[in-house]
Amino acid sequence: MADFSERSLQATIVVSFLVGFATGWQANRMRRKFLDWRKKRLQDKLTETQKKIDLS
Known part of the structure; x- marks a missing residue:
């Protein structure tokens, strides 16, 4: 092994x-x-699902 200072x-x-x-x-x-x-993607999916539920 080389000597290191x-x-x-x-x-x-x-x-x-x-x-x-x-x-x-x-x-x-x-x-x-x-x-x-x-987090943003899941919130968008939740919003979309809630809209579908409200429409049915």
Whole structure:
């Protein structure tokens, strides 16, 4: 194994943490967008079903 200096090891750890943080942040944003989309879709379906019930 190659010898790493303490500074390069610390930099690697910091970069790794930042990449993980950014990835998690983006994944959470995508999850929230999906949940908002699903909520809107289900509300639209509920409204449509209620209209059908009212008409019958």
